[in-house]
Amino acid sequence: MVRAVVEWSSGDVREIRVRHCSDRAIEAVAERCPNLQVLSIKSSMNVTDNVMRKVALGCPMLVELNISYCYEISCESIALIGRSCPNLKILKRNFMNWFVPSQHAGIVPNEYLSACPQDQDSEAAAIADTMPHLEHLELRFSKLSSRGLGLITGSCLRLEYLDLSGRANLSGCL
Secondary structure (H helix, E strand, C coil): CHHHHHHHCCCCCCEEECCCCEHHHHHHHHHHCCCCCEEECCCCCECCHHHHHHHHHHCCCCCEEECCCCCCCCHHHHHHHHHHCCCCCEEECCCCCCCCHHHCCCCCCHHHHHCCCCCHHHHHHHHHHHCCCCCEEECCCCCCCHHHHHHHHHHCCCCCEEECCCCCCCCCCC
């Protein structure tokens, strides 16, 4: 479906919001949509670092990126996106609610849940180092520590909205 839209639009599409998408579909976006401003691939378990590198290099006009529940995307891809997409203002990197497993039991495969990045301070460092112009950041149910939060708030000085709902590992940071 996504590839058909990209073909139909001759690559002129500016906003794509999908779920459960494949690497192959997002690769078509990266190759054919250089003016893409919004990419939301929430809950796309099969999107990997390989295709996110292509997105970073092929879609430099991104203003908003939602990679929530995409556990195959690492801090290296996040850093490359930050370096390659200087207009990025909104990043959504939300995770499953770890405190209420019944919300996803039987719906989300266990291997998907266990693939979640455990060291989210590395992602925080990537965000802090490469995305100083962020205005909106969502890290719901992240395992971010006080150190990671300090990196982000010390570098992303334009943040107007920071959502850390359901966060773990933050204590005494305010």
